[in-house]
Amino acid sequence: MGKKHETPLLDELKKGKWVSFVREIERAAEKSERTEDLLGQVENSYRDKITHWKHGGMAGVRGYGAGLVGRFTEFPEKYPGVKECHSMRVNQTSGFFYNSDILRKIADIAEQHAGGLLNLHGSTGDIQILGVWQAEAEEAFQKCAELGFDLGGGGSDLRTPSCCVGPARCEFANYDTLQICYDMTQAFQDEMHRPSFNYKFKLKFSGCSNDCVAAASRSDMAFIGTWKDKIKINQDEVKNYVKKFNVQKYVLDKCPTKCMLFEGENLVIDDSNCVKCMHCINEMPKALRSGDEKGLSILLGAKAPLVTGPRLGMMLVPFYDVLEDSKNDYEWLKGLISNMWEFWDEYGVSRERIGELMQRVGVVTFLEGIGLEPIPEMVNHPRGNPFIKFTDDED
Amino acid sequence: MTDETKKKLEDKIVGLVKEYDGKKRFKPVDIVKEMEKEFADEGLSKDDIKSVLKEIMNDEKLVYGYAGGSFLTLPDNKG
Structure with a gap:
């Protein structure tokens, strides 16, 4: 099947060995006409160097004022598949842990009720189902709810923690x-x-x-x-790190408060001046550990x-x-x-x-x-x- | 809050949005502040007003819109 829209600028973004969002949209477009129009819309925006999305407006599911982010093309006649292209924000799990079964089911919802595209994760953290139309929003939401997922935040509210x-x-x-x-x-x-x-x-x-x-x-x-007490030091492991790399140059000299020094072979930390930046612990995780009195x-x-x-x-x-x-x-x-x-x-x-x-x-x-x-x-x-x-x- | 007060509050909120439809966009926070003043004699708390607002939205007597910030509007305006 030939391409519905020519996309020379987007094609440039498929070059190279990297993962390309264009390639992924094209794969989704094989099954979804509305996603074919998404490619045309994005190409148009790249060509004109300006977004052609209108943002906001009226989009939502019953009773909720958030969770569906309204987006409309400025060219509904040219790109009818994205006359509406709302993003459904689905509240992610804490720490972004899923099993593959759940991800497949969410992907199915995206294919059945949207453009077949997911964004994991949006900048706030939510899973985003892209390309939802208002008419299908309620059903997509109910299917997410059946899987145990609620919608996330949006608009003037508490965004999804x-x-x-x-x-x-x-x-x-x-x-x-x-x-x-x-x-x-x-x-x-x-x-x-x-x-x-x-x-x-x-x-x-x-x-x-x-x-x-x-x-x-x-x-x-x-x-x-963070923690309140002293960083725990394993001096034997410090010595091992000293054999592997220049600890003075890459750890002590880069300490923002210069609160570390060597006394002989032993590392000494002035914990009262430590700002808990984690740099030394990142560099020498086997030798250094945060204290026991933890909090935030x-x-x-x-x-x-x-x-x-x-x-x-x-x-x-x-x-x-x-x-x-x-x-x-x-x-x-x-x-x-x-x-x-x-x-x-x-x-x-x-x-x-x-x-x-x-x-x-x-x-x-x-x-x-x-x-x-x-x-x-x-x-x-x-x-x-x-x-x-x-x-x-x-x- | 009595059922009568609740009904009065509900009518007032929906009426206000209807009256200013197309002229002014009310943020939920504006409505709550406005109603707090309006119903000061009846001693309604913010939480009381918010719970009535929640019912109004659940019943879809009003719906949310977004234009740089969230606002309340009539369901007829929903595309």
């Missing part, structure tokens, strides 16, 4: 990212399915500061695993550039004993999150992320509003944050 693989597969995890992600998802179902915020709000959980889900830069509220740090306010510029999260809670709070069903954490939403609800303006609100009203006002005391560990350096003044004795 996501987490790294955590202790399920990673020795660096300092807390059970999967458990807390699952619990928060269950606790805030209403906030996820029924948009009632000023703008989006994201929760991401990383087990350590390697931050595999990019929580510190991409989520309004980031949870980064909570950062607030990160976002990508959209309405205003990008922001990294600000340290809000330097150490949160997640294990202890989990015994109380995360009562303290849920209270903190609810307080923040309450304050944001009251004082935020339309399309203002919570980090932008904090910047606008000032950190002191924000902290008062959510009921947290300012503490020195919230800032990198004394006087590093112009909003908080400490007296000499507090310095």
Whole structure:
């Protein structure tokens, strides 16, 4: 069968040894006419160097205000298969664990009710079924529900919380990212399915500061695993690493706070100056381990550039004993999150992320509003944050 | 909240969206704030209003739309 649309620019993206999204769309297009039109639409956008999608509008399933992201072509007559090309966000599992049977069934739903394309995973973390039409959305949703999957967030709501693989597969995890992600998802179902915020709000959980889900830069509220006590050192393994590579150059010299040194053959760490960046542990995993007093740090306010510029999260809670709070069903954490939403609800303006609100009203006002005391560990350096003044004795 | 108050609140919310259809897009947060003021004498909490709003959406008396932010609109506007 000949090609419905000529795609010389997209064909360029099939060259080379790499996986190509164009090749995958073409494979799906063999079975789906609407996906053939997707190729034409994307080629058109590449040719004109501008997107020809219209975003938003009215798309959804019954009772939910989120989970189906509306997308329409600007050329419905030219590309009728993508006159509607909505993305159905399906709430991923914690840590992205699936069995192949479930993935096949989700792929079947994508073939039966959409363009046969899946995106695993979208930037928020969800599985995305691409190319859904409004008329088929409800049935596709019900089939996902039969498999035990709900829709994720979208619009001005709590976006689908996501987490790294955590202790399920990673020795660096300092807390059970999967458990807390699952619990928060269950606790805030209403906030996820029924948009009632000023703008989006994201929760991401990383087990350590390697931050595999990019929580510190991409989520309004980031949870980064850390520890309070000393890094555990196995000096014999340190000696083995010294035989293999230049530990001084690649580990000690690259320590951001220069808190490591060799005393003879022994590695010594000034833990009071360690910022738990994980660099040394990554380089010498057999020799170094995080401490025993584990928990997490909570950062607030990160976002990508959209309405205003990008922001990294600000340290809000330097150490949160997640294990202890989990015994109380995360009562303290849920209270903190609810307080923040309450304050944001009251004082935020339309399309203002919570980090932008904090910047606008000032950190002191924000902290008062959510009921947290300012503490020195919230800032990198004394006087590093112009909003908080400490007296000499507090310095 | 009595059934009577609930009905009044429901009618008020749907009526407001109907009245401003095509002129103003109400975010759910705006509606909640507006109703909090409107029903201040009856002591309705935000949660009360949100639960009524949830029922309105479940019954599809109103539906959600998205244009840079989420808003409430009439089901007739759904394509």
